[in-house]
Amino acid sequence: MNSVRKRAGLAAGAAALVGAGLVFPAVAFADGSERAPAAQEEARPERGKAAEQREKRQKALAEALAKDLGVPVEKVNASLEKFRAAQREERAEIREKHRKDREGKRPDGTALRQKLANRLDQAVKDGKLTREQADAILAAAKTGVLPGPFGGHRQQSS
Secondary structure, three states, rough: OOHHHHHHHHHHHHHHHHHHHHHHHHOOOOOOOOOOHHHHHHHOOOOOOOHHHHHHHHHHHHHHHHHHOOOHHHHHHHHHHHHHHHHHHHHHHHHHHHHHOOOOOOOHHHHHHHHHHHHHHHHOOOOOOOHHHHHHHHHHHHHHHOOOOOOOOHHHHO
């Protein structure tokens, strides 16, 4: 029963890859210039059981695809590795874009502290805080004791 599920999973995975058109271009353009899969395995440090299981599934997928497509397993492995490398590069580019998008959009700490001061003044007027409590909160914000943008980065203690 377990092997039937594995085969069904492999077939579904292969069909999804082939159906999405992701494997054929990669197989067609594989030139074998990357390191062989055996050399890649030797270069990898020791990893956990989950990584070993993932590698077994990927190997089984490559073998099933090679059989279905009628190409050597090495060519499928090389194509899949190219595809994975392209995915990693794309994810890195997306992370870099998001990092650049966030750059410069951080609120000004001075403006936020002024907004905090205004809210604390209102709380004092409403009788929710004493002036001493409000002053203590402002002092904490100015010295960086409060987390978040009010105090900016925490100061390093020496």
